[in-house]
Amino acid sequence: MARPERERGVAQAWIELVGSDPEAWSALSVARARLPAARGLESLRRWRLVELGGSLPGAADLAACLHRSTQFYNPNKERCTVRNAPGDPAPVRAGEVALLVRERGGGRRRAAERWWAHETGEAVQVREAVAWALGFAAGVDGPAAAAELVALSDRRHGLLCNPFSQIPSLPGSGIPLPWITPGGEPGETWNAEEEEW
């Protein structure tokens, strides 16, 4: 079989449960019951967002690799949407507010990188974070409410990100690509040495 054509770049795998996501349901339920900023929150969806950077194959081969590996997702219970160009649609719906939460200095998926190198002969960097989509009722200032909901500050404010161990990213418009990879977020300080742990 001919070796697929490769190009340097970044791709995203948006991985979500096929059925209801208990984590998202619990977060929605608790937020609505306890947090003033969540009064207009109508829906909350969650993905494991995996970002691959390096010499990558085209979209179809990329999707096939992700599917047949056990390192990325379980196709029996999860589905994966691949995005490898800024114009590719993300599974976030129009009107929803997208949020990324990643661990400070963490998120590298070394085992997945080793699998990829073994399988394709290419070295890639694999990082994982959590993406959320927040849906608000009509008339609610979604981005403002989301900003209040995100960073934990006390029992009545914030839930989805503890700023002492995690970094939130609420893009103004569109879904960045890259979003996790260093350089994907203007102004962010990235501790490369720490990440190499």
Add this chain to the structure above:
Amino acid sequence: MTAFPRVAVIQFPGVNCEAETLRALERVGLVAEVFRWTRPAGELRDFQAYVLPGGFSYQDRVRAGALAAKDPLVEVLHGELERGKPALGICNGAQVLVEAGLIPGGSGVELAVARNRMRGRTGYFSRWVYARVEPSPCVFTRELEPGTVLPLPVAHAEGRFVGSPGRVPALVRAGQTPLRYARHDGALATAFPEHPNGAEESVAAVCNPRGNVLAILPHPERAQDLGAVPRQMVGPWPEARSRAFDDGAGGAEAVDDAGPGLRLFEGLRRHLVEV
């Protein structure tokens, strides 16, 4: 208020260390009962002390302890702790206290109990470690001489106390870190595996300024029996274990002799008797 101190062992769904925690409290002479999340929160006020045991409250959804920290029980708990009642959060219980801003007890959330990360090692980790007692107003450790080394087990994936720059060192200076990971000789542990999770300043436990609330990552309730201390540990506790078992001096019943973890529960009992 009853004449005899009663301790509530607060159980959120997913908490799974309530039975051994209850046993440890009863062994030191306290009256304790499991208080499940389904009970009216106001009934918590009838108790004189609280323990939040280990486990996986709400399946660790969002973050360990994040959802339980929003529970109405915790709101009532906050009011009672403000009145000076003692509370001990163990492992997941510690995560709840931190996510609720009850530890370190300033204003709001000031710390995270982040994912374990040591050089060359991440993820869940379970083993016995040594914890060194530090000078502190903590009611659970104040009867222990500073420098005392307790062998205790850890079992967690998120145990790394972190804060804004300088916050954790300030807690150490303020005496709000009553236990820090150490080597068997009492020297501070800085490397894996003696330091199991990468917590700043090797902190294993954090208390509030008043000392009545303690968040501890190691499991003292799993170290309540002398027979639980592993043979490969070093120091007075394993030596006592060895004398009791390996030398045949203690007999079979020595397995239930008081272990190092019970000292924290004894501290609670003494405090409750005093007040």
